[in-house]
Amino acid sequence: MDRDLREICKDIRCDVMxxxxxxxxxxxxxxxxxxxxxxxxxxxEMHIDPAEPKMPGRDRLVCSKGHAGPAVYATLANRGYFDxxxxxxxxxxxxxxxxxxDMNLTTGIDMTTGSLGQGFSCAVGVALGSKLEGDGAxxxxxxxxxxxxxxxxxxxxxxxxxxxxxxxxxxxxxNKLQIDGPVSEVNDIAPLAEKWSAFGWNVIDVEDxxxxxxxxxxxxxxxxxxxxxxxxxxxLNTKKGCGVKWIEDLGAGNHNTxxxxxxxxxxxxxxxxxx
Amino acid sequence: xxxxAVYAECLAQMMERDKHVxxxxxxxxxxxxxxxxxxxxxxxxxxxxxxxxNMASIAAGLSSYGFKPWIESFTPFATRRIxxxxxxxISYAKQxxxxxxxxxxxxxELNGGxxxxxxxxxxxxxxxxxxxFEPVDERQLRAAMPVLNAYEGxxxxxxxxxxxxxxxxxxxxxxxFKADLLREGKDLSIFVSGMLTxxxxxAAELLKAEGIDAEIIxxxxxxxxxxxxxxxxxxxxxxxxxxxxxxVIGGLHSAILETLAQKKLPVCAVGVPDRxxxxxxxxxxxxxxxxxxxxxxxxxxxxxxxx
Numbered sequence: 001m002d003r004d005l006r007e008i009c010k011d012i013r014c015d016v017m018x019x020x021x022x023x024x025x026x027x028x029x030x031x032x033x034x035x036x037x038x039x040x041x042x043x044x045e046m047h048i049d050p051a052e053p054k055m056p057g058r059d060r061l062v063c064s065k066g067h068a069g070p071a072v073y074a075t076l077a078n079r080g081y082f083d084x085x086x087x088x089x090x091x092x093x094x095x096x097x098x099x100x101x102d103m104n105l106t107t108g109i110d111m112t113t114g115s116l117g118q119g120f121s122c123a124v125g126v127a128l129g130s131k132l133e134g135d136g137a138x139x140x141x142x143x144x145x146x147x148x149x150x151x152x153x154x155x156x157x158x159x160x161x162x163x164x165x166x167x168x169x170x171x172x173x174x175n176k177l178q179i180d181g182p183v184s185e186v187n188d189i190a191p192l193a194e195k196w197s198a199f200g201w202n203v204i205d206v207e208d209x210x211x212x213x214x215x216x217x218x219x220x221x222x223x224x225x226x227x228x229x230x231x232x233x234x235x236l237n238t239k240k241g242c243g244v245k246w247i248e249d250l251g252a253g254n255h256n257t258x259x260x261x262x263x264x265x266x267x268x269x270x271x272x273x274x275x
Numbered sequence: 276x277x278x279x280a281v282y283a284e285c286l287a288q289m290m291e292r293d294k295h296v297x298x299x300x301x302x303x304x305x306x307x308x309x310x311x312x313x314x315x316x317x318x319x320x321x322x323x324x325x326x327x328x329n330m331a332s333i334a335a336g337l338s339s340y341g342f343k344p345w346i347e348s349f350t351p352f353a354t355r356r357i358x359x360x361x362x363x364x365i366s367y368a369k370q371x372x373x374x375x376x377x378x379x380x381x382x383x384e385l386n387g388g389x390x391x392x393x394x395x396x397x398x399x400x401x402x403x404x405x406x407x408f409e410p411v412d413e414r415q416l417r418a419a420m421p422v423l424n425a426y427e428g429x430x431x432x433x434x435x436x437x438x439x440x441x442x443x444x445x446x447x448x449x450x451x452f453k454a455d456l457l458r459e460g461k462d463l464s465i466f467v468s469g470m471l472t473x474x475x476x477x478a479a480e481l482l483k484a485e486g487i488d489a490e491i492i493x494x495x496x497x498x499x500x501x502x503x504x505x506x507x508x509x510x511x512x513x514x515x516x517x518x519x520x521x522x523v524i525g526g527l528h529s530a531i532l533e534t535l536a537q538k539k540l541p542v543c544a545v546g547v548p549d550r551x552x553x554x555x556x557x558x559x560x561x562x563x564x565x566x567x568x569x570x571x572x573x574x575x576x577x578x579x580x581x582x
Contacts, residue, residue, distance in 0.1 A: 062336075103339065104369055111339060112368035115359055118332045122364055125336020132297075132318060133340065155329035163321075 005212045008039045008078065013243045014268045015074035019087040019097075021264020026090070027099065028247055029254030030144065031071035033175040033238040034063075036212040038075040041140055045219050050080040053108050057135035060110040060126055064119030065144035065173060066100035067256075073097050073106065081108035117150030120170070124156045127168040127231075138226060141170040146178030148189045154199070160231045161200030168231040169222045170201075174209070175240035177252045192235055202232040209236025210243075243271050279308030279377065279436040281413045285420035286345065287312055290319045296424065299334055299346045301327045307347040307377055308436065327352045331360035331372070338370035343424060349383065350376030350433060351392040354399050365429045366404040372429050377436040379409070380520035381560035382470065383552065391552025397525020399431055400498050407498040408451065409433040409469040412441045415495060418449035426451060433469065440473040442493075454501040456508075460490035463579050464508040467518040468494050468527050471545070471566060475518055478571035487579055500530045509535055514578040515542040518571055522547045541581030543574045 012035050020026035042048070046059040063072050070090055077084045082096075089095040096105045100114030111126065113119030123141035130137040143153060160168055172192065180186050189195070196203045202225045206218045215236065222232045241247035241254040244267040250257060259267075269275045286309060289296045300322045304310040313320045323330040327348050334344035347353070353376035354361070365372045376395055378384075383391040399405055408423065408430055410416040416434075423430050442457065457472070458479055467475045472493050479489040490508055494500060509515050515535065519527040523546035532542055547564045561567050 102368075111336070112363070115363040117328075118335075118360055118364045121329045121332030121360075122336035122339070122368075124329070125333035125338075126340055127336075128321070128333065129337045129340025129342055132294075132342070152328045152332070155323075155326040156333070159323055159326065159329055159333065 003043070005039050005043060005216065008043050009035050009212055010271050011078050012039060012071065012074045013271045015077065015084065015087055016070050017244070017264045017267045017271070019070055019074065019090040021259050021261045022088050023091050024260065025256065025258050026070055027067040027256045028259060029177065029240040030065060030173065030175065031068050032242045032244065032247065033173055033210065033240050034068050034071045034142065035243070036210050036215045037142065037171055037236060038071055040212060040216045040219055042075050042079045044216060046140070047137070050108070053081060057137050059138045059140065061140045061142070062111040062113065062119050062123035062126065063101050063142045064113050064123065065116070065142060065147050066113030066119060068142070069097070069099055069101045072101060072109065076108040116144065116147040117152035120153050121156040123170070124160045124165060124168065127160065127165040128163060130167055131165065137167065139168050141168065143170060143172050145172055145174045145176065145183050145189060148172060148192070149187050157196065157199040157201065164229050165231050166226060166228050169219070169234065170231065171234045171236055173238055174235050175238045177240045177255070179252065179255045181252045196233040200230060202230050204232065204234045206234060206236050209238035245270065276413050277308065277437050278410070278413060278416055278434060278439055281416050282420070282434060283308040283312060285417060287315065289421065289424050290316045293343070294319065295342045297321065297337060297342050297344050299323055299330050299344055301325055301330045301348045301352065303348050306349070306436065307375065309347065327357045328360050331357045332364040334372045335364035335368055335370040338372050343371055345373040345375060347375045347377065349390055350379045350395040351390055354392065354395040354431065358398055361399055361405065361429070362402045366402050369404070370429065371427050373423055374429065374431045375434055376431065377434045379433045379435060379469065380547065381552065381557055381564060381566065382435050382520070384556055384560070385554055387554035388552045393522040393547040393552060394525060395433065396497055396521050397529070400525060400530070404429060405498065406430040406451070406496065407433070408496050410495060411469060411472045411493055412439045412443055414441060414443040414445065414447050415449060418447055419451070422449055422451050435470050439470060442472050442476065451496055452499065452501060454504040455493040455495065457493055458489065458491040460488040460512065462488045462512055463514045463516060463575055464490045464492060464512045465516045465518060465575065466492050466494045466505065466527065466531050468497055470520050471518045474568045474571055478568050478575060481568070481572050482575055485576070487575065489575060494527060497527055497530050500534055502534050505531060505534050509538065509540055513540060514582050515540055516545065516571070516575050516578045517542065518545040520566060522549055524549055541578045543578040545571050545574050
C-alpha cells in the first residue's frame with residue numbers, strides 16, 4: 001500500500017471515534033489499543049482482496065476479542081470492503097455492524113466471535129482447515145488479555161502446538177486492563193510469554209504494541225516462522241484507549257463507556273494533532 | 276449390529292467419498308466406535324483430547340473453511356458441557372457441524388450420575404437453528420446418516436451405541452423432518468423417541484388385549500417436531516402419551532406439549548421424573564425411572580381414562 005501506515009492508523013482511530021460517538025456508547029478502550037495491528041495486517045501483510053472478500057486461499061483474521069468489532073469495521077471500511085458511511089450504522093437496529101464480530105452480517109469478517117475464548121479455537125480450526133486444503137494461507141488471530149483467563153484459550157493453544165499449526169500467527173492485545181480492573185489484580189495472566197512458550201509456541205514480545213513500526217517488524221518476524229513447525233504468539237504490550245488522553249486516563253473504565261459526539265469530535269482533533 | 280458400528284461404517288463411507296467430511300473426538304473414539312478409522316483416514320480424523328469446548332469451536336472453524344465436521348462425546352459432554360460453544364461457535368455462526376452424543380440417559384449404565392444425561396435435549400433444544408435427532412435402530416440410523424451429512428446446518432444426534440432391537444423394515448425410507456407412523460390406532464397416540472420405541476410396540480399389544488387401540492409414532496426428530504403428524508394423530512385419537520429416555524422436562528414431552536398447547540387433550544408422560552441418574556444396569560434403571568412396558572401401559576390407560 002502506498003499510504004503511510006501512521007496516517008492509516010489515524011484514519012481508523014478517527015472512524016472508531018466517529019461511529020462510537022455517533023452511537024453514544026461502545027467498547028472504545030480495546031478498539032483503540034488494536035489499531036496499529038489492524039492497520040499493519042490489513043494494509044500491509046494480509047493476502048486479501050476487498051473486491052473478492054471470500055477469495056479462496058486468502059489470509060484470514062479471527063478477532064477472538066469480538067468486542068473490538070468497531071475497530072475491525074473501521075479498518076475494513078478504510079481498506080475498501082464497504083462504504084465508510086456504513087460505519088454510522090454501528091449497533092443501530094438492523095445494522096450489519098453489531099457490537100461483536102459476525103461473519104454472516106459483515107463483509108470481510110471471517111469468523112463470528114464475542115463469547116470469549118471460542119474465537120481462538122475457531123481460528124485454530126481455520127488454520128487446520130487451511131493445512132488440510134494445502135492452500136498456503138496464513139491465519140491470524142487476536143486474543144484479549146482478559147480473554148486469556150478463559151480455559152478454552154489454553155485448550156486451543158495446546159492443540160495448535162500439538163498439531164504443528166505453523167500457519168497460525170496469533171496476537172495478544174496485552175493492554176493490562178479488563179472490565180473489573182487491572183488484569184494483574186483481577187486474575188493475573190503473567191508471565192504470559194513463558195506460558196505460550198511452555199505451550200510450544202514461538203513467542204515474540206513487542207515492547208510497544210502501539211508503535212506501528214515495531215508491530216510491522218514483529219509481524220514480519222512472525223512470518224519467518226511460517227512452516228517451521230510451531231504456531232507463533234506475538235504479545236503486543238498496548239495501551240487501552242491509545243491515542244486519546246482522556247480515554248486512556250479512564251483506565252479500566254474505558255472498556256465500554258459513554259461518548260458524546262462532542263467528545264468524539266474533540267478526540268478526533270487530538271488524534272489528528274490539531275490540539 | 277451395534278449402533279456405533281453402523282455409525283462408524285456410515286462415516287467411513289462418507290469420508291471415502293468426500294475428503295471434506297472430518298471427525299473430531301475428545302478422547303472417546305473407542306466408545307463412539309470410530310477409533311479404527313484413524314489409520315484409514317489420517318487426514319480426516321482428529322483427536323482433540325479431553326477438551327470438548329475446543330473440539331466444538333475447532334469444528335466451527337473447519338466448517339467455515341468448507342469442511343463437514345462431526346464431533347463426538349458422551350451426551351453430557353456433547354451438550355451441557357459445551358452448551359455455549361454449540362450456541363455461539365456453531366449455531367449462531369451458522370456452521371455446518373454435526374454433534375454426536377453417545378450413551379443417552381440410562382444407557383450410560385455403570386458410568387452413573389455424572390455421565391447419565393437426562394437433560395441433554397433440554398439443554399440444547401432452546402438454541403435456535405439446531406436440529407435434534409435420536410435414532411431408534413440400525414436401519415433408521417443407516418438411512419439417516421447420509422441425510423444428516425447432506426443437511427446444511429447443525430444437528431445434535433443422540434446415539435444409543437450398543438445393539439438395539441430392530442423396529443423398522445429393511446426398505447425403510449427416512450425423512451429427517453417427518454415422524455414415522457409405526458402402528459395405526461384410534462384410541463390413543465403414543466409419541467416415542469429412541470430406545471423405548473420397541474417397548475411402546477410391546478405395550479400396544481398389551482393394551483390391545485384390554486381393548487385400547489394405540490397409535491405409535493416415532494418422533495425421531497425432536498426439533499423441529501413434525502407438528503403436522505403430531506397434531507393429526509392427537510386430533511384423531513383424543514389422548515396422548517409421550518415416552519422418552521430423558522427428563523420429562525425439556526425433551527420430547529415438552530416438545531409435544533408445546534405442539535399441543537391449547538388443545539383440550541390429556542397428555543401423560545413416561546420419562547425420567549426430574550432427577551439425576553445413578554449407577555446401574557439398564558433393567559434396574561428402567562425400574563427406578565419408570566421406563567418399563569408396564570408403566571407405558573399404565574400411563575396409556577390413564578391418558579385414555581382422562582378423555
